[in-house]
Every structure is written in structure tokens, then in C-alpha cells.
Amino acid sequence: MARIGYARVSTLDQDLDSQLERLRAEGCAIIRSEKVSGASRDGRVELATVIEFLRPGDELVVTRLDRLGRDTRDVLNLIHECEQRSAFVTVLDPHVSTRGEMGHIVLTVLGMVAQMERRFIKERQREGIDRAKVEGVYRGGQPRLDRGHIATLHSEGHGPAAIAKALGCSRMQVYRILQACGRSADGASRAQA
Known part of the structure; x- marks a missing residue:
């Protein structure tokens, strides 16, 4: 029987340390972690590895649902x-396990409450943005990637895949930024094309 920890954050600028520390303190000998959105299972390689690795009697441990x-x-x-x-x-957090029947019920309810809370947060966020737009103070979110740096790397001859790997982002993000800068992925500027 093994306790296998799984830690995840959604963005590259978020920190996994507190989750990893907590999982170690709970006696997880193996811990897999990743920085990827939890909106779907696509691209969650570490989670797939953990599930594949599980043997009878093992326990998958996460800090929060x-x-x-x-x-x-x-x-x-x-x-x-x-x-x-x-x-x-x-x-x-809160401590719930599927070892007992009650754990299944509690996890189902917690999952439904968390999903509902996310919807409420998004609604409140949308209302706040709409209000800020009306008041003329909305500036939008801060870009997570330096567009100028991406354009510079691209003009130096680096391809989208190499740029994405160097910056720890997806190629699609690089393609979108290059397109917004008026550059095509093959290196030509739209003004020149």
C-alpha cells in the first residue's frame, strides 16, 4: 500500500510548494505535480501517470478536491x-476519504458546492468588470507573457515551438501573440507579405 500525492496549480506563476509540503507531511512517498488547468483532463500527464500507477490498496492524496x-x-x-x-x-482539506460510504456522499456534495461557488465567482467577476467598464476604469487583465520578448525571439529566428518551450507556455499562445503583433509563424511580417 502506497500513499501517492498529487499537486496541481493552474498557471505557471502559481506556487506548488505549500501543496508539496503538506503531502510530504501526510506521508506521501511518491508525489506527482503539474502546472496545468483543471478545467479538463486534457494535458494532465502527471494525473494520468498517478492513476495508471495505482495498485489495490493504494491511496491517492490531494490537498483539496x-x-x-x-x-x-x-x-x-x-x-x-x-x-x-x-x-x-x-x-x-476538509479531511474526507473514499474508504467509507459516507466519504463518497461528502465528496459528491463538496464537488457540487465547489462547482457552484466557481460559477458565483465568475458571475461576480463579470458584474465587477461590467461596472468598471461603465465607470471607465477597466484596463483588462495583465498579460502573462512578454509580447515584446516573444517578438524579439521570433525575429532572432526562433520558431514558435522553441519559444513556447523556453517560456513554458503553449505553442498556440505564441502563435496568437505573433499574429497580434502582425507576424506570421514562418517569420514574415504581415506588412512585408
């Missing part, structure tokens, strides 16, 4: 996959 996913159905599917492998899922 939303580390497994944002959608209740997706979280329940993950829990079901773990159970198909005769493994358990334990959430540390």
Missing part, C-alpha cells in the same frame, strides 16, 4: 477510476 478537477462529473469519474483499481482517494 479542486486539485483533482473543477467539474463535479470529472472528479467523480476520477474517483471511480481509482476505485476500479481498488484504490482510495483522500482529500486533506
Whole structure:
């Protein structure tokens, strides 16, 4: 029986340290982590590795339920996959485990409440943005990537894949930024084309 920890944050600028520290303190000998959105399971390679690695009696440990996913159905599917492998899922905050029948009910309710809360947050955020636009104070979100740096790297002959790898982002983000800068991915400026 092994306790396997899984930690996740959504963006590159978020920190995994507190989750990793908590999982170590809980006795997780193996911990897998990644910086990727929890909106879907696409691209969550470390989570797939953990699920594949689970053996009967093992326990998948996460600090919070939303580390497994944002959608209740997706979280329940993950829990079901773990159970198909005769493994358990334990959430540390609040402490709930699928070892008992009550744990399943509590995890389902927690997942539904978390999903509903995310919807409320998005609604309040949208209302705040609309209000700020009306008042003329809305500036939009801060760009996470330095567009000038990407354009410079591209003009130096680096391709979108190399730029994405160097900056730790997706190629699609690089393509979008180059397009917004009026450059094509093959290096030609739109003004020259």
C-alpha cells in the first residue's frame, strides 16, 4: 500500500510548494505535480501517470478536491477510476476519504458546492468588470507573457515551438501573440507579405 500525492496549480506563476509540503507531511512517498488547468483532463500527464500507477490498496492524496478537477462529473469519474483499481482517494482539506460510504456522499456534495461557488465567482467577476467598464476604469487583465520578448525571439529566428518551450507556455499562445503583433509563424511580417 502506497500513499501517492498529487499537486496541481493552474498557471505557471502559481506556487506548488505549500501543496508539496503538506503531502510530504501526510506521508506521501511518491508525489506527482503539474502546472496545468483543471478545467479538463486534457494535458494532465502527471494525473494520468498517478492513476495508471495505482495498485489495490493504494491511496491517492490531494490537498483539496479542486486539485483533482473543477467539474463535479470529472472528479467523480476520477474517483471511480481509482476505485476500479481498488484504490482510495483522500482529500486533506476538509479531511474526507473514499474508504467509507459516507466519504463518497461528502465528496459528491463538496464537488457540487465547489462547482457552484466557481460559477458565483465568475458571475461576480463579470458584474465587477461590467461596472468598471461603465465607470471607465477597466484596463483588462495583465498579460502573462512578454509580447515584446516573444517578438524579439521570433525575429532572432526562433520558431514558435522553441519559444513556447523556453517560456513554458503553449505553442498556440505564441502563435496568437505573433499574429497580434502582425507576424506570421514562418517569420514574415504581415506588412512585408
